[in-house]
Amino acid sequence: MTALKRHRRLEAIWASEKGFRGWFSTVSHSDLGRMFLFTSFFYFGVAGILAMLIRAQLATPHSAWASEEVYAQLFTMHGTIMMFLFAIPAIEGMAVYLIPKMLGTRDLAYPRLTAYGFWCYAFGGAMMLSSLALGLAPDGGWFMYPPLSGGIHAPGINTDFWLIGITFVEISAICAAVELCVSILKYRAPGMSLDKMPIFAWYILVTALMILTGFPPLILGSILLELERAFGLPFFQADLGGDSLLWQHLFWLFGHPEVYIIFLPAAGILSTVIPVMARTTLLGYGWIVASIVALAFLSFGLWVHHMFTTGIPHMGVAFFSAASTLVAVPTAVQVFAWIGTMWKGRPDLRLPMLHILGFFFTFVIGGLTGVMVAIVPFDWQVHDTAFITAHLHYVLFGGFVFPILAGVYYWLPLVTGCRRFFKLGESAFVLTFLGFHGTFLAMHVLGLLGQRRRIHTYDADAGWTAINLIASIASFIMAIGLALALIDIIIHLFVAVRGKRSPWGAGTLEWATMSPPPSYNFASLPHITSREPYSDTPTLPSDLARGTGYLGDPQGDRRETLMVDIASGRPEALAVYPSNTTLPIRMAAVTGVFFLSLLLKVYWLTPFAVIAVAAFAVRWAWSLGATRDAGPQLIGRDMQVPLAIETEKPPGWWGSAFLLVANATFFGSLLFGYAFLWSIAPGWPPPEWLTFSILEVAIGIGAALAAPVLIRVANARVNASRPATPASAATLGTIVLLAVCLVSLILRAPSPTEHAYGATLLVLGSYGLFHAVLTGIMLAFVIVRMRRGYVSAARSGEPAIARLWVDYTAGAGTLCLLVAHVPAWLT
């Protein structure tokens, strides 16, 4: 087959549908990555406009044009949109677009999930935006502290928009995180062992793991607060056994890692781009990987530094103060590794490099003020002042916006295949840089002079007028700079001046294909022997196009790629992807109906929406698999591997495993909340305890112990090609028993509206019950699949996935019963 013929064949298999419909049915990571990026930059614009309105309001004491109610919506939505609808999705977009290309493969692990995640983001974002358009936007600040955000002080729908809309959007972050973890670990070019992975993939892997463990506490907090608002479950009301501090803990358990979730991918861009700009390789690859991992761990031990003024005992805050300064060490390692890289090479002052210099200067200042506010007594003074606002923008703008602009300018030639036409970018950078520092340097001073954050105006005699005016004028200069950059990028997208392939001379794989990249990325997959394969083999693009790699001969109309061993990158299985479908967008739409029914309080609709989502999920899963064993597959270069669905751990198994990591974090946060209320909240002990029931505990735990055994029997029988329906049905039976005990717990628990204790038991019981029902559905699904011939000794993946969920549900169910009963029994 000639290269051109191969291109046509693959293009026919992989291309998205043409025209309008293609937008809704595409599952290609290149399409979806760009859609994520476009949408996120749209939100950057929206939040930027809000920021301009804020600065216009504060320019002088007399320029206040908005009422304080409107102003509250402005700063809340500015912060919320920037964090949830711009920063996180922009990262997801970058990663979704680049990761498969950098790893030398053809798509992410679950193309339909990418699409589902995108549409959840699009719909959730639209929901948030509509609140702004209706003038009903959230107004409690981006961290939404109760009681201010509780039902008593904020009865309107504004806060519900936040809680429900953000939870909806977070589904997309969780989907993307699961997908990126599995893709990076299992979907790489053969031979690419972990230590040969491009450094960017390490950053994204760690970031994705952090999303899985960082977002659940906020999702839990949002659910609890919405339950309090909608149904009066008093989790955050001190007089009913709740505690508003619980929200702060849950929020910052998310909120601090969030900062690193935003920063790490940006640092990944820097670690990728700096060596290329300096025409060398990265200094201290191993050290950098170690410091990313250290950063991830440390960042979960810092959240209390956002709560230094809440009266936590001094020894406690001293610990968190130490941890917060310690986290600066791995950051310093990276910064100095980058500077060392520049010393090692010969840096060129091209446009991405300008933004990187902007990053250095800005981020170092942000880091230094960060260390300052980690010093507790100083934080007591500047907390909740303009100093904090200034600090956080140095970190977020310096640590995120500059790097992402560097990244956009660096990879644009890849995306478009063109080069820049008018050189607006340089002047745009200068304006942005000067404007930024003018704005926020000034705001540090305002904070020191006592200006609180979030005030909608100030007195003329406070002495802040001149500085505020400077900040506002500078912020408009920055806005002009950013607008110019945007125009520059748009011109680049639409004015086609063919550029050469790989204009920067980079060594990573994303450049080793056509630009713009074809729908299938690589005509055949490379065999990797070093960290910079393209530098080592300059003929790589044409070699791959000629089909010298793996999977150069497409079979039928299958979308094929390879799964590899995690550590070594040895090919393990041939994965076949689903092709274009509108299933994801439709499922996202019914998911939206679910959230909308909660928002508008049309609760009769909620169960229907849940059933619809479940039905879509079943259809989704049903479309995978086969009823016949296909046996070993030729993948080229004289190698044979089985199909992915004929391995013990098919893609779905890996996805489930990572989803369960997030799920366990959620459950852990719930248990933390229970223990926290118990030990810290005023208003305990509750007026009434659960009455201990030996029957409920014994049957429930007995069932939970039996279920994992039975599902293993079923698995063993599947592997031995013997009928496994009875054992599977028996497992289902034990799960039903467990569910019955949990229902009994829920019904017998003290009233959930009278005390936070009863409310917590309700949530615990419901969590267990939800999992029992979910696992029950999965088992029923597996049983039907067995009867229809989808399961065999080779195709044993689905029962293995069921086993994961059975084990988890049994464990979680047991814990639910224990933590509910043991205290009741002891008192």
Place this chain on the structure above:
Amino acid sequence: MSILDPAGPAARDIAALWWVMLTGSVLILALVTVLTALSFRKRAQVPDEARLERTWILGMGLGFSMAVLAALLAYGIATGARLTAPVADAVEVTAEASLEGWTFGYPGDAARGQTADVLHIPAGQDVVVSITTRDVIHSFWVPRLAGKIDAIPGHVNTLTIRADLPGTYQGVSAEYSGPGYLDRRFEVRALDPADWQAFLSGEMP
């Protein structure tokens, strides 16, 4: 309102902390900027990789940063411990925040009623303020006297303040609390001993 214009020991300690940290930060920023700039100069030959790793990663990244941070941390913790140390024979007052304003209570018997939005304290003495709230979260902050501490429903937090000289000091609620936030302010009046006695006995409003 400026924290750089302290009028009591707590605020003064923190202002000193600020000036130290500012100086250190400016030096570090200058260092990093110079190091970055120097990487652009033309060089004859490039040192080998292992050497660079030692200098930049072990030396600067780990060694330098840890040394600076450890010193700063020790200084910070010591300051914090001093500011939160229990004080002997302090005057004890209470502060209750609400959306309507602050209510302050005083030691002693009924002669001295509560005051609204004005806290009276004796100058030159340590005063321990017990702070709580009736509704949402607020924060008690008198920038020239001390750092802030939150007023949280169901909890009581304490803060030690001390004004060196008699005078009036501006205070604000420094946790966003919805409409009316801008105007949630109060005043601290530090009185000389005679006035303080007069105040306590109810002779002064």
